[in-house]
Amino acid sequence: xxxxxxxQADLLKKVVDAIKDLVQDCNFDCNDSGLALQAMDNSHVAxxxxxxxxxxxxxxxxxxxxxxxxxxxxxxxxxxxxxxxDILTLKAEDAPDVLNLVFESSGNDRLSEYDLxxxxxxxxxxxxxxxxxxxxxxxxxxxxxxxxxxxxxxxxSVSIEASxxxxxxxxxxxxxxxxxxxxxxxxxxxxxxxxxxELSEPVALTFSLKYLVNFCxxxxxxKSVKLCLSNEVPLLVEYGLDGGSYLRFYLAPKIxxxx
Amino acid sequence: xxxxxxxxxxxxxxxxxxxEGEIKNQFGRKVAIDASMSIYSFLIAVRxxxxxxxxxxxxxxxxxxxxxYRTLRIVDNGIKPVYVFDGAxxxxxxxxxxxxxxxxxxxxxxxxxxxxTGTAEDIEKFSRRTVRVTREHNVECQRLLKLMGIPYIxxxxxxxxQCAALARAxxxxxxxxxxxxxxCFDSPVLLRHLTFSExxxxxxxxxxxxxxxxxxxxxxxxxxxxxxxxxxxYLDPIPKVGPHTALKLIREHGTLENFVAAVxxxxxxxxxxxxxxxxxxxxxxxxxxxRDADHSDCEFxxxxxxxxxxxxxxxxxxxxxxxxxxAGAARLTKNLKSSxxxxxxxxxxPIPKTDEEVKGLKRKNDEKIEKARKKAKExxxxxxxxxxxxxxxx
Numbered sequence: 001x002x003x004x005x006x007x008q009a010d011l012l013k014k015v016v017d018a019i020k021d022l023v024q025d026c027n028f029d030c031n032d033s034g035l036a037l038q039a040m041d042n043s044h045v046a047x048x049x050x051x052x053x054x055x056x057x058x059x060x061x062x063x064x065x066x067x068x069x070x071x072x073x074x075x076x077x078x079x080x081x082x083x084x085x086d087i088l089t090l091k092a093e094d095a096p097d098v099l100n101l102v103f104e105s106s107g108n109d110r111l112s113e114y115d116l117x118x119x120x121x122x123x124x125x126x127x128x129x130x131x132x133x134x135x136x137x138x139x140x141x142x143x144x145x146x147x148x149x150x151x152x153x154x155x156x157s158v159s160i161e162a163s164x165x166x167x168x169x170x171x172x173x174x175x176x177x178x179x180x181x182x183x184x185x186x187x188x189x190x191x192x193x194x195x196x197x198e199l200s201e202p203v204a205l206t207f208s209l210k211y212l213v214n215f216c217x218x219x220x221x222x223k224s225v226k227l228c229l230s231n232e233v234p235l236l237v238e239y240g241l242d243g244g245s246y247l248r249f250y251l252a253p254k255i256x257x258x259x
Numbered sequence: 260x261x262x263x264x265x266x267x268x269x270x271x272x273x274x275x276x277x278x279e280g281e282i283k284n285q286f287g288r289k290v291a292i293d294a295s296m297s298i299y300s301f302l303i304a305v306r307x308x309x310x311x312x313x314x315x316x317x318x319x320x321x322x323x324x325x326x327x328y329r330t331l332r333i334v335d336n337g338i339k340p341v342y343v344f345d346g347a348x349x350x351x352x353x354x355x356x357x358x359x360x361x362x363x364x365x366x367x368x369x370x371x372x373x374x375x376t377g378t379a380e381d382i383e384k385f386s387r388r389t390v391r392v393t394r395e396h397n398v399e400c401q402r403l404l405k406l407m408g409i410p411y412i413x414x415x416x417x418x419x420x421q422c423a424a425l426a427r428a429x430x431x432x433x434x435x436x437x438x439x440x441x442x443c444f445d446s447p448v449l450l451r452h453l454t455f456s457e458x459x460x461x462x463x464x465x466x467x468x469x470x471x472x473x474x475x476x477x478x479x480x481x482x483x484x485x486x487x488x489x490x491x492x493y494l495d496p497i498p499k500v501g502p503h504t505a506l507k508l509i510r511e512h513g514t515l516e517n518f519v520a521a522v523x524x525x526x527x528x529x530x531x532x533x534x535x536x537x538x539x540x541x542x543x544x545x546x547x548x549x550r551d552a553d554h555s556d557c558e559f560x561x562x563x564x565x566x567x568x569x570x571x572x573x574x575x576x577x578x579x580x581x582x583x584x585x586a587g588a589a590r591l592t593k594n595l596k597s598s599x600x601x602x603x604x605x606x607x608x609p610i611p612k613t614d615e616e617v618k619g620l621k622r623k624n625d626e627k628i629e630k631a632r633k634k635a636k637e638x639x640x641x642x643x644x645x646x647x648x649x650x651x652x653x
Contacts, residue, residue, distance in 0.1 A: 043284045044602045122275065122620060126607040157598065206598055234606050252601040 002030050002066055002092040004057045009103060010084035011056070011221070015247055018218035019048045020072040027121050028068040030092070034060070034245070038125060046211050047126060047234075047250040055243035064094050069121035078114045128250070133228035133236070135162035135203045138196040139182060141225040141239065145216035147180045152209045154178050157254055161204040162229060167197055171209070192223045203229045206254040212237070215249040263490045264502035265439040269466065271631070272506070273474020275624060279462035282453070285432075286337030287602050289559075290450060291422040293436035294342035294411065295392060297454045298400055300437070301325025302390045304456065314578035322396045323577060326403055329454045331587050334409075334594050338453075341431060341559050342404055342411035343418040344397055349543055351493040351536070363391060406569045407591060408562035412550065420444045420547035428552030430559070433465070442468050443486050443544045445479065474624075477509070483544045484515045484537075493540040495532045515541070564591040 006012060019039075026039035034053040040046065054060040082088060082103040091100040098115040105111075147169050151158050155173035162168075170179035185195040218239045219225070228236040237249040269276055305312060305321040312321045333340050369381075404411045414421035422434035423444035433448035434441045441449050451464040472482055488505040490496035500508070508527075512518040515537045521527045550556050566588050573579040612620070 040603060042280065043286060044604055045600055047603055047607070120623065125610045126603065127610045128607050208600060234603060250603065250607070252603045252606065254598040255601050 001061070001063050001094055002068075002090065003059070003061045004030075004035065004090045005059060006057055006088040006090075008084065009079070009082040009086040009088035011052075011241070012088060013079045013082065013084065014218070014221050015050060015052075016072055016075055016079060018215075018221065018247065019050070020076055021214055021217070022046055022048055023072060025069065025071050025119065025121050027123050028070060029065070030062045030068065031065045032062050035090075039123065040126070041211075045208070045252050046214075047128075049128070049248040049250070050246070052241075052245045053243050056241065056245045066092060066094065066096065067121075068092060068096065068099050069119040070099065070116065071119060074116060078116050081112060081114065131228075131230060131233060131236075132200075134199065134201045134230040135167070135228070136198045137162065137167050137182075137227045137229075138194065138224055139227075140193055140195075141216070141219040141222055143182070143195075144225050144227070145213075145219045148209055148212045148216055150180070151178055152213055156209060157206050158209050158212065159204060159206045160227075160229060160235075161202070162197065162199055163202040164199060194224070203231055205229055205231065205235065207235055207251055208254060211249075211251050215251070218247050218249075221247060262439045262443070262486045263496070265442075265486060265489055268485075268489075268502050268506060269471055269474070271628065273471050274627065275620075276470035276474050277464055277466040279464055282332070282338075282463050283336045285450070285453075285463060285465075287599055288432040289339040289341065289430070290333075290433050290435045290453065291341045291343050291425045291431045292333075292454065293418045293422055293434070293438065293441070294400065295345040295397070295418050296436055296438060297329070297342075298322045298326070298396055299390065299392050300454065301329070302392065302396070314576075318577070319396070320577050320579075322392075322400055323403055323573065324579075325454075326400050327407070327573065327579075327584075327587060329456070330404075330407065330409060331590060332457060333453065334591060337594070337600065339561055340409060340435075341425070342400075342409065343421045343425070344401065344411060344413045345418045346413055346415045349416050349493070349548070351539055351543060402572065406565045406572060407588075408564045408595070410559040410561065412556050412559075415548045415550060417444075417547060419446075421549045422446060424547075424549040425552055425557065430552045430557055439486075440491065442466065442471065443483050443491070444547060445544075475506075480541075481509055481513065483541055485509045486544075487515060487537050487540050488518075491540060493543060494535055494537060497529055497531055497535075499529060561595060563595060564588045 019037075022041045023039040024042075026037055029036045029038075032054065034051060034056070036052075037048065037050040039048050041048075054062075078101055082101075083105060085107075086103040086105050089102040089104070091102070092098075096118055098117055101114045101116065103112045103114075148158070151169060151171045154175060154177065155171035158169050158171045160167065160169055166181050166183040168179055168181045171177060182195050182197075184197050185193070187193040215237050221241060222239040224240070226236075226238040226240065228238070232253070232255075234250040234252045237251070239247045241247065301322045301324070302311065302319070305325040311319050312324055314320050330340060401411055412421065417440075419434065419436050419438050419441040422431075422436060423441050423446035425431045426434045426446045426448060433450045434444075434446040435450040435453040437451055439449075445468065447468050449464075449466040449468070451466070452459075452461040453463055455461045472479060475482065475485070477485065485505055487494060488497065488500055488508060489502060490500075508518055512521060518527065519531060519535075519537070522529050522531055566585070569584055569588050570581060573584045574581045
């Protein structure tokens with residue numbers, strides 16, 4: 001039996017919104033430590049890894065491991081019926097056919113209840129090795145989104161170069177080229193605007209902007225975003241959430257031809 | 260062509276052994292394509308008003324049209340194709356080939372007759388049956404591929420076998436053919452419908468040999484035996500053996516040797532054709548004559564297209580539209596230049612399923628198969644009932 005109560009429905013709304021264009025159907029794996037989701041997009045270029053820890057809920061109860069196979073488009077439809085400030089409770093039996101969602105409005109005594117049909121999904125899980133990344137960049141999530149959207153106007157792909165001078169996002173397209181460079185920056189008054197670059201060796205990699213712009217839909221979840229890069233491994237884009245929960249995206253790089 | 264009914268068996272017995280998806284999901288992969296089969300399908304499918312496309316001199320251009328545009332579509336989707344042409348057919352195939360020749364001859368006669376007496380539909384039907392891939396078609400396609408910068412190889416014998424060998428050695432991700440034979444040649448992955456036209460909106464089928472064997476609960480030898488029973492290109496089929504019977508027979512007897520012995524002993528009532536060298540056919544599937552994947556012929560390079568050469572060949576000689584050929588060549592160049600998107604599987608490996616999960620999955624699959632069977636049975640019953648009712652009483 002699963003019972004998980006979220007103080008604010010908008011956390012789940014935003015998470016599902018951020019990933020529903022990448023993934024259509026996926027399993028929410030529930031166990032006593034929390035709600036986890038791992039799924040690749042259709043073309044196996046990007047991977048979403050979400051963890052909503054038990055601490056993010058109050059209360060959280062899950063006696064047995066359950067996989068909730070959900071169609072995200074359908075879940076979005078149901079979640080649309082919830083207001084951002086509603087209290088949201090997820091409930092499911094041990095071998096569930098449906099996921100029960102309850103929205104309680106805090107202001108008045110309105111209570112809405114929905115059952116979402118579940119499906120059997122045979123999913124492949126990928127093992128993600130622990131990586132010591134050569135470069136870790138934290139920046140405001142709005143800044144990252146702006147860079148991606150701006151460069152997307154020129155080209156399909158962006159090259160990200162991190163060196164001791166800073167991090168440079170550059171692209172070349174048919175109409176011309178563009179580049180944005182950020183340096184480490186410490187804003188005492190407003191630490192949310194900090195740009196922080198940790199570097200053990202210089203890195204340069206190219207990625208598809210289409211995917212990055214898609215990841216940026218998660219910007220509303222967290223004020224800052226963390227990019228982790230190492231040469232020849234996928235990029236990690238992490239949005240940290242309260243209580244140790246997170247929403248992570250992995251993206252395979254574009255590579256020059258091996259021949 | 261190929262193995263009769265094999266796909267329907269796979270669909271029933273091992274439903275998780277194949278996936279269907281869009282062509283663009285295959286990007287970044289190298290694929291070996293059975294060229295001879297593709298050319299044949301172009302000659303049949305690329306037509307206008309039921310007639311093959313020709314240039315002003317009346318030379319057929321259907322195959323070139325198909326090869327050029329379908330290859331462009333494949334390359335546009337980030338796939339790197341290698342074409343594999345048939346070499347000399349194995350001796351065992353001569354029976355099948357003679358039959359095909361006979362059918363062609365009949366069809367040619369039929370066509371003549373239809374032209375005099377038949378309707379337009381009849382003419383078209385027979386004209387499609389008379390299609391043959393000639394040496395000239397092959398040579399022209401090879402010339403076209405060279406100009407497009409797409410690599411190709413001529414197999415010592417069967418193209419499917421060569422495709423499978425390349426895929427097995429990891430030179431390419433998969434073999435692409437419509438022919439289910441390719442699985443018997445031990446190709447780990449088979450792609451179907453890759454060279455189909457965009458308009459047909461057929462999803463690309465991806466069939467995984469390992470999962471097929473798992474689902475059928477057979478080793479490779481039994482699988483090949485099953486395919487021989489179903490009827491391959493090399494041997495005559497056994498009368499009264501359809502997909503269900505073939506499956507049952509292999510499950511019962513284990514190997515073709517046992518089956519043949521059982522028939523000889525009168526325990527199984529089937530009539531095996533007099534000349535039925537199943538061991539030779541099996542040998543062909545297990546040890547086909549192919550180029551080793553590390554042979555120098557199998558070093559594939561994707562190069563820039565030769566724009567002038569393409570215009571000379573396609574526009575001047577074959578009467579293609581110059582603008583379209585130029586646009587196509589530009590697309591080839593662009594795709595070659597742009598850096599390739601990598602796939603996540605190259606970095607993160609799938610976690611193998613635990614035994615418990617595998618069991619659970621197997622159970623679920625069995626349930627699904629059982630359900631589908633029941634449903635089919637009931638539908639049949641319904642139909643029988645509907646038929647049994649005399650007309651007009653409803």
